[in-house]
Amino acid sequence: MESTGSRKGAPYYHIEMAPGTHEHHPDIPDTPIWGYKGPNDDEGKYPGKTIEATQNQRLKVEFSNDPLPETHLLTDSVDTAVHGTKPEDYEDRYPDWVSQFEAFGGTFAFPEVRTVTHAHGVHVESASDGLPEQWQSPGGIEGPQFQKAVYDYPNRQSPATLWYHDHALGITRLNVYAGLAGFYLIRGRSDRRLGLPSGDQEIPLLFQDRMFHENGRYKYPAEFAPEFAGDVSVVNGKAWPTFVVQPRQYRFRLLNGSNGRFFDISLENENDGEVPTIYQIGTDLGFLQDVVPIGSGQDTTSLLLGPAERADVIVDFSEYAGDTLTVKNDAGFPFVSPDADNNDGGGLPELAQFRVADTDPETPVVDPTTLKLPGPETFREEATKTTRQMSLETTTLNGLDTHLLGEEGGRAGGEHWNDPVLTKPQIGTTEVWEITNNTPDSHPIHLHLVDFQVIGRGPDGTEPPEPTERGNKDTVNVYGGETVRIISRFGEFSGRYVWHCHILEHEDQEMMRPYEVIQGNS
Ligand code: C2O
Ligand code: CU
Known part of the structure; x- marks a missing residue:
């Protein structure tokens, strides 16, 4: 993404949300999309161009949506039974604000x-977080928590693979599906010190799924359904793409940006059984403690990514000149757990292909087996001030299949979005959250503002984390029926944030809760 100047000494970006037209595949008619539009773009782009930030260097980003029409791209799928789509849903908490709407005598x-745009994984003040009620409409109406249009990103955090995407209450699933997602990379000295593949050997890969009508338009159910899976794999906006790589080493930044699908990724060689090992060096918010080799014959045979999870990996194609490698997916849909018996790819067993050019191989840039990773920031469990019992629940609300988050001190069966804030970590303290999944399926649970680490999972939360998640995370898969324990420090900013399930259909319909970081004792 190109910056448009500077403000108060910080690079300044003006990014608009705008309609656009996108080709997913030569055999699919062009698709109308909504995308992020930079200063040099003539329309919205899907995926949004990558924002490249530098550790400790502040960025100012102004997001506006004036170019969008007043009717949604997926207007037939806008279901007003979903929470947050009508003034009545805001009435309890914002009685004055709703009085501007017709239903309440207003105009x-x-x-x-x-x-509203959220930069997923950034450590940021509440007013710049892109919270669900900080939305704007192209007609000029501002959501009840709207505070500012120019966001302030300090980037005081480890180099990592982040992303930006829409987050408006009750309609995130349709806004992200329409195309509102892009990468946000934070780079720093540790990247350079490791000497990792860079330039055209460093590629972000955004994995999503879509459905299409014959005329190329996106297809999405008209009525709210708590689970959506597309039947077409779309990587960086291209349907079942083939990526011609050179016989050399690459660094890939993988992101699962789908609404509700999990991907369990491995490689398969069309010619013979041999495939390169995938070396994972990083997770959501930075480098792992130890490099994790992934592939057949290794302890970890595939790379599981739930919605919103990222992996930083190194793959060396130098011994595969002329070969075609398929990116396979084994995750079932809905995803239950890695051991569940429905893990057959959920109707999307192949995602993409690497075709390795038949040219002279190049020596690998780094040896991943001897890389000394800087590792994650760790949290001291002895320093824990508060341990909270949280839960994941199902219910029926307003006639819709609904998922809820249960919080300590709350009502049985789980909290609603409008219930009072119960979770108030004190700034500067360490907390453990024990999240028990009382539903049969897996949910990717995301906390805004903080890094956390997984310290236990399994039926009673005492099994070790997966090797692929032993780093700083912001999203964790809580498998069906298990308890996941995470630890985090609420360090820098106070104020209102949210935690939620990143299955967008769940998040849109109540599987999200505000929490508040407070000064002093709760
Ligand atoms: Cu990626 Cu609250 O979101
Ligand atoms: Cu969920």
Whole structure:
């Protein structure tokens, strides 16, 4: 993404949300999309261009959605039974604010199009977080928590693979599906010190799924359903793409940006059994403690990524000149756990292909087996001030299949979005959250603001974390029926944030809760 100047000494970006047209595949008619539009773009781009930040260097980003129409791209799928889509849903908490709407005697219709951009994984003040009620409409109406249009990202955190995407209450699933997602990379000295593959040997890969109508338009159910899976694999906006790589080493930044699908990734060689090992060096928010070799014959045979999870990996194609390697997916849909018997790819067993050019191989840039990773920031369990019992629940609300988050001190069966804030970590303290999944399926649970580490999982939360998640995380898969224990420090900013399931259909319909970092004792 190109910056548009500077403000108060910080690079300044003006990014608009705008309609665009996108080709996913030569055999699919062009698709109308909504995308992020930079200063040099003539329309919205999907995926959004990558924002490249530098550790400890502040960025200012102004997001606006003036170019969007007042009718949603997926207007037939806008279901007003979903929470947050009508003024009544805000009435309890914002009685004055709702009085501007017709239903309450005011003059304005409640806007169908609402967007707000969240940079997923950034440590940021609440006013710049892109919270679900900080939305704006292209008609000029501002959500009840809207505070500012120019966001402030200090980037005081480890180099990592982050992303930005839409987060508006009750309509995130449709906004992200329409195309509102892109990478946000934070680079730093540790990347350079490791001497990792860079330039055209460093490639971000955004894995998603879509469905299409014959005319190329996106297809999405008209009525709210708590689970959505597309039947077409789309990587960086291309349907079942073939990527011609050179016989050399690459660094890939993988992101699962799908609404609800999990991907369990491995490679398969069309010619013979041999495939390169995938060396994972990083997870959501930075480098792992130890490099994890992934592939057949290794302890870890595939790379599981739930919605919103990232992996930083190194793959060396130098011994595969002329070969074609398929990126396979074994995760079932809905995803239950790595050991479940429905792990057959969920109708999408192949995601993409690498075709390795038949040219002279190049010596690998680094030897991943001897890399000394800087490793994650660790949290001291002895320093824990508060341990909270949280849970994941199912219910029916407003006639919809709904998932809820249960919080300590709350009501039985789980909290609603509008219930009072119960979770108030004190700034500067360490907490352990024990998240028990009382539903049969896996949920990717995301906390805004903080890094956390997984310290236990399994039926009673005492099994070790997966090797692939032994780093700083912001999203963790809580498998069906298990308890996951995470530890985090609420360090820098106070104020309102959220935690939620990153299956967008769950998040949109109540599987999200505000929490508040407070000064002093709760
Ligand atoms: Cu990626 Cu609260 O979101
Ligand atoms: Cu969920």
